[in-house]
Amino acid sequence: MINRIIYILTITVMLSACGTSNVKEDADVVEGGVSSSASQSSDTGNTTSFGTNSDSRSGLSLLDDPASPLSVRILYFDYDSSDILPAYREVLEAHANYLVQNPTITISLEGHADERGSREYNLALGEKRSQSAKQRMLVFGPGSSQIRSTSYGEERPVVDGHDDESWSQNRRVEILY
Amino acid sequence: MIKSFYVFLSLLVVSTNAAAVLDITITQGMEEALPIAIVPFDWQGPPENRPLDMQVTIANDLSRSGHFRTMPSDDMPQTPSQFNQINFADWRLLGMENIVIGTVRNQPNGVFDVEFRLINIYSGTQIAGFRIPAKRDQLRRTAHRISDIIFEKLTGIRGAFDTRIAYITVKKVINGSNQHTLQIADADGFNPKILLESSEPLMSPAWSPDGTKIAYVSFENKNSAIYIQDILTGNRARVANNSGINSAPAWSPDGTRLAMTLSKEGDPEIFILHLPSRNLLRITNNRAIDTEPTWSPDGSSLLFTSDRGGAPQIYQVTSTGGNARRLTFEGSYNTRARFSPDGQSISMVHRSGGQDRVAVMDIMRKEITILTNSRLDESPSFSPNGSMIIYATTRPGGSELAAVSADGRVHQRLGLQDGDVREPEWGPFPPQ
Numbered sequence: 001m002i003n004r005i006i007y008i009l010t011i012t013v014m015l016s017a018c019g020t021s022n023v024k025e026d027a028d029v030v031e032g033g034v035s036s037s038a039s040q041s042s043d044t045g046n047t048t049s050f051g052t053n054s055d056s057r058s059g060l061s062l063l064d065d066p067a068s069p070l071s072v073r074i075l076y077f078d079y080d081s082s083d084i085l086p087a088y089r090e091v092l093e094a095h096a097n098y099l100v101q102n103p104t105i106t107i108s109l110e111g112h113a114d115e116r117g118s119r120e121y122n123l124a125l126g127e128k129r130s131q132s133a134k135q136r137m138l139v140f141g142p143g144s145s146q147i148r149s150t151s152y153g154e155e156r157p158v159v160d161g162h163d164d165e166s167w168s169q170n171r172r173v174e175i176l177y
Numbered sequence: 178m179i180k181s182f183y184v185f186l187s188l189l190v191v192s193t194n195a196a197a198v199l200d201i202t203i204t205q206g207m208e209e210a211l212p213i214a215i216v217p218f219d220w221q222g223p224p225e226n227r228p229l230d231m232q233v234t235i236a237n238d239l240s241r242s243g244h245f246r247t248m249p250s251d252d253m254p255q256t257p258s259q260f261n262q263i264n265f266a267d268w269r270l271l272g273m274e275n276i277v278i279g280t281v282r283n284q285p286n287g288v289f290d291v292e293f294r295l296i297n298i299y300s301g302t303q304i305a306g307f308r309i310p311a312k313r314d315q316l317r318r319t320a321h322r323i324s325d326i327i328f329e330k331l332t333g334i335r336g337a338f339d340t341r342i343a344y345i346t347v348k349k350v351i352n353g354s355n356q357h358t359l360q361i362a363d364a365d366g367f368n369p370k371i372l373l374e375s376s377e378p379l380m381s382p383a384w385s386p387d388g389t390k391i392a393y394v395s396f397e398n399k400n401s402a403i404y405i406q407d408i409l410t411g412n413r414a415r416v417a418n419n420s421g422i423n424s425a426p427a428w429s430p431d432g433t434r435l436a437m438t439l440s441k442e443g444d445p446e447i448f449i450l451h452l453p454s455r456n457l458l459r460i461t462n463n464r465a466i467d468t469e470p471t472w473s474p475d476g477s478s479l480l481f482t483s484d485r486g487g488a489p490q491i492y493q494v495t496s497t498g499g500n501a502r503r504l505t506f507e508g509s510y511n512t513r514a515r516f517s518p519d520g521q522s523i524s525m526v527h528r529s530g531g532q533d534r535v536a537v538m539d540i541m542r543k544e545i546t547i548l549t550n551s552r553l554d555e556s557p558s559f560s561p562n563g564s565m566i567i568y569a570t571t572r573p574g575g576s577e578l579a580a581v582s583a584d585g586r587v588h589q590r591l592g593l594q595d596g597d598v599r600e601p602e603w604g605p606f607p608p609q
Contacts, residue, residue, distance in 0.1 A: 116533060116553065117512055117528075118489075118513040119556070119599075119600065120381060120438065120468050120482070120513065121482050121484075123438075124438065125466060128445070131443070131444075148420075149421070150399070150422075151422055162553060
């Protein structure tokens with residue numbers, strides 16, 4: 001434990017150098033050493049817990065109705081584009097309305113890209129995709145804090161192939177309840 | 178606790194070195210490669226105590242550079258270790274221009290004295306000769322330093338064999354999830370060390386200019402965040418963890434600032450974080466994607482990728498902000514620029530005929546030269562002497578590292594290990 005404090009102090013000194021103590025909130029210090037899983041970190045800061053199906057909120061069954069547009073949880077995109085395709089307008093409206101009716105529920109929009117092009121550009125492209133889905137949903141009135149948008153770029157493909165068919169399935173935004 | 182874990186990990190990695198066998202294949206060399214013979218270094222002790230076959234490491238270094246053609250030891254007419262033992266006529270007969278001879282001597286204090294001489298056969302003179310004391314675990318590095326000296330003496334270019342690379346590996350584990358690691362290794366793939374393991378993606382390793390730290394992106398908290406980790410101690414600090422993406426860290430040449438991409442204000446934009454003060458300076462302001470910043474060698478400007486013109490292209494902006502200038506016009510898709518160490522050219526991923534290739538562009542002449550010929554090449558990174566570019570390429574079943582000389586004449590593959598190996602980043606020269 002003392003070791004740990006020393007390490008943290010070392011990092012703090014290293015990063016704030018020469019006695020400057022103007023450390024902003026977004027620049028926090030974490031445990032040193034090597035971490036082998038995400039769950040080890042204790043100061044996750046802004047991590048939100050999302051609504052899960054573990055409780056029995058009224059209306060959740062709607063989400064499971066295959067006939068409802070709410071059953072669509074993945075939006076696909078054209079190559080190098082973050083435009084919402086017309087086919088998904090109704091889907092996003094339905095999810096937005098569902099959030100309006102269930103103001104305690106939060107969702108996560110996860111943007112993804114295919115493997116072509118650079119990883120960092122694709123991370124930004126995934127971010128643009130999840131943000132454009134979020135913006136479209138906000139028009140219908142859910143609280144902004146109900147929708148978290150994030151991006152994994154090309155780091156989490158659903159299909160591993162290196163062809164058009166695989167790529168079209170990897171260019172997506174996942175709606176996660 | 179943390180320290181002991183790190184040590185344990187290092188030992189673990191060292192013990193698995195045999196599995197992570199180096200497999201460098203020269204797929205295309207230079208026709209005018211210089212012939213050179215690296216004669217086995219003389220060792221007086223018992224054969225089983227020979228600490229390292231220095232000549233093997235040196236010969237591998239030189240031949241994979243593409244500049245040299247090394248003679249197999251079976252073809253050598255003699256194996257001299259001293260200048261006065263060399264039979265010049267024999268070597269001349271074989272057309273050999275240069276030979277390297279040397280000795281490894283065991284000193285009582287556990288130190289080895291490595292002595293080598295580079296000799297020109299035609300003039301019959303010594304071009305270089307050094308004695309380097311080294312402990313057992315420093316011998317491989319000593320061999321790389323010898324390669325550096327030979328390379329510089331004979332080509333006029335500073336050698337970059339005594340350098341390291343960082344990279345990301347991804348392996349599928351049994352339950353269907355992935356194991357991601359951030360690793361560093363010697364430039365020839367030996368001595369791999371795991372700096373970080375995670376079940377969530379890791380991205381974008383970036384060496385600090387002094388080679389002591391690596392900045393990278395980790396998704397361990399279910400969103401991208403930027404960390405800086407000390408290589409020796411394993412200590413790390415999170416330096417950017419905003420909503421949206423926190424990515425593409427790039428060190429300023431003086432090591433005091435970190436350029437990065439943040440989307441906390443909406444669109445992905447370039448920022449510069451001053452590390453001592455934590456002041457954040459916004460560089461770009463545009464509704465398009467702006468990302469992948471990289472510094473010019475003098476620190477005065479940044480290159481970055483933006484799709485503000487409709488498709489991703491490379492732009493340049495001064496490191497205090499202001500108007501950006503588009504640099505690339507040839508090709509529909511140019512990303513991930515890096516300056517060559519002399520600042521005269523940039524490397525990038527260039528799409529040509531639907532294929533992503535590594536290309537370089539001369540900044541003054543705006544001429545793009547495509548260096549590779551596979552489908553999905555990415556993440557090019559210059560060696561610190563500017564002579565090679567390491568990059569990631571796809572192969573059946575995954576991705577691996579490859580390197581190409583900056584003039585496109587020498588190609589090599591580096592089969593580091595199984596699983597995906599990606600995002601290689603060549604580290605700086607060691608301090609002199």
